Amino acid sequence: MTADVHVRDLRYFVTVAEELHFTRAAERLYVSQPALSKQIRALERQLGVELLRRDRHGVALTAEGAALLPHARRVLEAWAQGTAVVAQARAAQRSTLVVGMSTSPGRGGLLPAIRSRFTASHPQAAVRLRQVSWDDPTAGLADGDTDMAFVWLPLPGQERYAWTVVAEEPRLVALPDSHPLASRPEIDFTDLAEEPFLALPKSAGPLRDYWLAVEERAGRLPRIGAEIASTEETYEALVAGLGVCLVAVGNVPLITLGGVVTRPVRGLAPSRYVLAWRKGDHRPLVRAYADACRRVTERGRGGPRRPSGVATSSHDEGA
Known part of the structure; x- marks a missing residue:
């Protein structure tokens, strides 16, 4: 049995195990159902066991799958804690906010306006913009290369992020x-x-x-x-x-x-363009930049509005 299992594969397995339904699990993960099934089969081949039994009655955990599930959950929890600690350690050593993007936001001088408002409240902080390939739709958020990012919805793993809407455009x-x-x-x-x-x-x-x-x-x-x-x-x-x-x-x-x-x-x-960050990231610089973005976009729309997430305000988390 090989130990070279990706965290993503464990996340896929845990989600299917919780839903016991590939289509619902795929919707939670924002992937296609065929792609999810293919990845689960690849994990099973890698481990040399059947984790999920599929038949016309539905999906069920095998004995091996049931044995793996609590350990997989602990690995995912430990990984989430580890990435959060790394982000905090990195932030403690710098007062620089790294903002990712795949293309320049443009849109009437949005970036200079946000930077001006942000630096007025945090004059010692610096903002570094990072251009990220279109291969990564999260613009660096997923792997921690960026603290915040201007991205388009929908995002892979969307439940992991909070955001404020920058623009809704045809x-x-x-x-x-x-x-x-x-x-x-x-x-x-x-x-x-x-x-x-x-x-x-x-x-x-x-x-x-x-x-x-x-x-x-x-x-x-x-x-x-x-x-x-x-x-x-x-x-x-x-x-x-x-x-x-x-x-x-x-x-x-x-x-x-x-x-x-x-x-x-x-x-x-219409499309939705947002400024996103990782859920639970309550660092002052993140909150301040999100607030600056919100105020600039509210002014551009001619009045205040409540920032949006997928369906509820919890995706903004008050940042």
């Missing part, structure tokens, strides 16, 4: 200006269903599906024209005619550099 479609649909002032999503789409890396998980509008496709799989991992790759793929892609209104200036146009799309819910 999703437009970006396409070459020579595309037959480019002449329309507005496009129905059903007219895009058969188009090849540019996709985020598979590691982006639920965010990849979101920008492919999988939920709006009524079970039909999208055609993937190419994978993109940066704004530069996106623009080049669009100009080359490899596919179309959805883009939030605030990011339109990043890819409409010539030869590319955007059009409104009927039938799509």
Whole structure:
């Protein structure tokens, strides 16, 4: 039996063991059900035992699975405590807040406005911005490389984070200006269903599906024209005619550099761009930066609003 088991695999196993239902477990984990089943089978092969028995009646723990479950829970709890201690130790040695992002937030000078308000209340603190590849949809939060991050919902492991909403923006479609649909002032999503789409890396998980509008496709799989991992790759793929892609209104200036146009799309819910941090991180700098962001975005909307999480205010945690 090998000991090289990933924490992620244990988290997957514990979630399925708690739900005894792969679909519900996949929804909790923000992964697809086939991907979850594949990962559980890989864990079973790695351990050389069957952990879960699947049949037409449902899912049940085997004796081996029941024996592993309490130990797996303790490992996950210990790992969470360990990462929290590391974060606290790192914070104790510096008064620098590391803020991750995959693309520049732009949006009317958002970053300078937040920095100005933050440094006014914490003049000795520094903010360091870190550009993170689109391979990591959490922009460094998941592995502790960043303290906070500007990210798009949905996030993998979303229950681990708190956030405040920066912007809710319509999703437009970006396409070459020579595309037959480019002449329309507005496009129905059903007219895009058969188009090849540019996709985020598979590691982006639920965010990849979101920008492919999988939920709006009524079970039909999208055609993937190419994978993109940066704004530069996106623009080049669009100009080359490899596919179309959805883009939030605030990011339109990043890819409409010539030869590319955007059009409104009927039938799509708006996107949500947020400033996120790890739940339970109550450090003063984190709370202050979140508050500065909230105040700047409230001012931009013309009035106060309560910050949002998935469904309840607990995702903001009063930071």
